[in-house]
Amino acid sequence: MRYLNVFTNHGEEVAVPNLLGLSAVDAKMELEELGLSYEILDSIYDPNQPNGIVKEQMIPPTALSKVHVKTDRVIGLRLSKNRELTEMPNLLYEEAEFAKGKLTSRGFKYHIEYEPTTEADGSVLEQKYDGLTITSGTRILKGSEITLVVGRNEIGVRLELPNLVGMNYSNAINLLASTGFQSYSTICNDCETKLDTLNAIVFGQSPEYFENKLLERSKHITVLINAGNAASENSFE
DSSP: OHHHHHHTTTTOOEEOOOOTTOBHHHHHHHHHHTTOEEEEEEEEEOTTSOTTBEEEESSOOHHHHOOEEOTTOEEEEEEEESOOEEEOOOOTTSBHHHHHHHHHHTTOEEEEEEEEOSSSTTBEEEEEETTEEOOTTOEEETTOEEEEEEEEOOTTOEEEOOOOTTSBHHHHHHHHHHHTOOOEEEEOTTOOSHHHHHTOEEEEEESOOOTTOEEETTOOEEEEEETTSOOOGGGGO
16 A cells, blocks of 8 residues: 555645746746646647747646646646738639638638729739739748739729828828729838838829829729838828
């Protein structure tokens, strides 16, 4: 009986610590100091945390469960990972709303560009990633932005192009939308944060502005901005 008690660590109790939020290294050290072991079971995608943070532990902390364990007990851990590859779906000729929902459900962002068409009105004509056509089944990072080129039967509908140069970026985009243009992209070589972009000044646009210039509503507008110039109060007026 004495031998059996020693062999099974009879009477030894260890309180399981709360490991959630710790790095894998810190969790390992804390468990080993208590005479416990650990095993990494798998990873959980979380874009808001760095890699290797404990998201789940398979034996709850004793403070919550009131349950103690014996030494050498293995504690299973699930760790965070902020990068995950996901397959691109096939969205060609799908309705735009359905395509947006499908991208969102897979963790992708989306941007819509319109292209005049006499057929397939409201349907996806092309799917792009980083400016290039992307085929279904291609594995890319979850959270990536996909551009959907959507057909719009608006041939003949023409709008007056506004002059965006000198405007604050956010005001310029609002002006485009209020004028009726919905397809645009932005180029900024020195924008590092979203705030940089919102506070930037427009120094160019394509197509270029001239008085009374008319464009089809579906025409794509490229806005050139410079984050190096802080927006003045007059830019917001």
